[in-house]
Amino acid sequence: MQRLYRKRIVLGVGGGIAAYKSAELVRRLRDQGAEVRVVMTSGGREFITPLTLQALSGHPVHLDLLDPAAEAAMGHIELARWADLVVIAPATADLMARLAQGVANDLLTTLVLATNAPVALAPAMNQAMWADPATQANRALLQQRGIRMFGPASGSQACGDVGMGRMLEADDLAQAAADCFERSLLTGKHLLITAGPTQENIDPVRYITNHSSGKMGFALAEAAAEAGARVTLVAGPVFLPTPDRVHRIDVVSARDMLTACEAAMPCDLFIAAAAVADYRPEVVAPHKLKKDPGSDDGLLLQMVRNPDILATLAGRADRPFSVGFAAETENLLEYATRKLRDKNLDLIVANDVANPSIGFNSEENAVTVIDRQQHETRFSQASKGHIARQLIAFIADRYHQA
Template identity: 50%
Template sequence: MLQDKRILLILTGGIAAYKGLDLIRRLRERGVAVTPVLTRAAEQFVTPLSVSALAGEKVYRDLFDLTEEAEMGHIQLSRSADLILVAPATADIIAKMAQGRADDLASTLLLATDTPVMIAPAMNVRMWDHPATQRNLAQIAGDGVAVVGPNDGDMACGEFGPGRMSEPLEIVAAVEAHFGPKPLAGKHVLVTSGPTHEPIDPVRYIANRSSGAQGTALARALIAAGARVTFVTGPADVAPPSGADVVAVQTAQQMHDAVHAALPADAAVFAAAVADWRVSSASDRKLKKSKDGLPVLEFAENPDILAGVAQMTDTRPALVVGFAAETDDVEAHATAKRARKGCDWIVANDVSPETGIMGGSENAVILITEDGAETWPRMSKQDVATRLAERIGNRLV
């Protein structure tokens, strides 16, 4: 959907500018023509040569370039693109946009355009939380500027919190959503993601190695396709997707309750790695070592969230999708799971340690449906999500 689109990419001065290089590459992979603009501050983090080499085009830097401005170059630049993308968007450029300032090439381009504008903010957490920044964001959002992110995460300054620029594939997904059809418009999709933590005592718990990356990527892709997404997540390693109704939980029982509270839905996708068992009587005090020997933990079975929803008779979603993380006989085990649970599809993958899939950025899945097994090539988790969201859209039409 991005083939032959032209994007004017403005890189401003923040450490996240280095992500702009990967963003250019990702856009070019999808057939986008990228015209780059660098602020003077951005040149402190990335070089014009590296940006130009990746974009395959000249880098624009100076408002008072006599050759360009003889033909009103800033006007032509601002109106020749299909989208103007500012990534990273610092607090300074956001303030300029809100105030209508035009004191350099980037801000002048943004003021002189009638082209759609999208920004990916990136700044220190306190700058992001500052009332002035929030006022400026509200102003430009009201002016029609689309905002992607930011995420929570570690900052280059050593602090943690919101302000970390969205990853390049997240921004690409937002760009695709801008240009693409909305096959899931008006549909409500429930997505579960991440691990669950089952307490042993106040400081210990049973968990698994799920990062939540695939479920989060899927929620982003569904939002991009126009869906209203309820995102029920355990304590994942990745930030929840922008634009979703996020419900944070810890345990399997809490996830079960949140899922049923979110119904009805047109589709439900259970990507969470829910613990099968919990400690039946978790201690309310920290367990101590004892000369009497090791503590005895008795387990109870957690509710089967996928089977419970798949086998509903009244508010069952039209499409119920489960996930199967396997280490051997992946297709056979996943096929049996689909029949046992009563769901429509199973997305299966091999999470053996040597695959690097659990906790990694790529996935290789087998989609099990009523028509049989379909093996997909290994690709990024965001690309898996985009492909699966497209299939869901086709099914719900």
């Protein structure tokens, strides 16, 4: 059931007596780590109140097709994009018929047409209605279009009949929802990633930094979230949007980054993709430094070492599985192997930043991963997003072997 961890589920509640089970279904889905948004039809509101489902889901219930509180009043589009899975429970005979015909006359039916997420129905109706040829034709048509059917079950019904048409119980529906997802590589794991440069102040106006754009680290964070991890991204000064489902912490200096990383511990895996400044000015001038117009002398800065974030976290008693990056302009594999050994890492990703097509600020990358046994695995040049997904799969595999 960990397959539901951090999954986004839209629960549609149709107008049937089985709607009382929807409240328990919300609880079961949330117990397994899913985030739930509820959409109710007008009929569904006759059987269970929106307030009940709001209290259980922790979010306002969506009722209207055009929602003034939603972005551009298009709540159905926002929910359609948000969902990983749409489950309609109960799905009445009327609702199945409308979906089969592609009708979009309320929020729920419009959302189903607008979403690219998988859709599943939990039918709930009288046994005669379920057996009716029209309902069976609608069921077959919906399944042909890729919509899943969760049930129904056979048993006693509210009307006193006994037979097929009873909605599955909440536990069974939650299990069926989980079965819609493959077990992710890093489900339930906490992954800490650093990205981007750091800035080390000289005075209130000037600072020392590097060319790192943060693109590789952000791509790794996105790929890790897709793999089911809970991701904390500690980012230096970059102008990049936060990946979906990633907790971002913005920092400036190397010392700031170390403090944020230590506060985010413990974690299961640590990927240090940031280009951290090795040195900082020993003294930061309180005011802007002025040049002497009567002198040709240069400016002498006394530099001191910054803390080594990667070595610090990899050396902890509760050390995570630790992955470093080595961005080099020469002797790439030699320097990367030395860094792997000196910092007590599990893996290191070697990146030739002297090559402009895969260096800082580029859209593509090509890397070599080195493990403790000095085995090398090469990933050919591709977009940073593609490389990130390959790396996350490789790192997850090595983590589970450790």
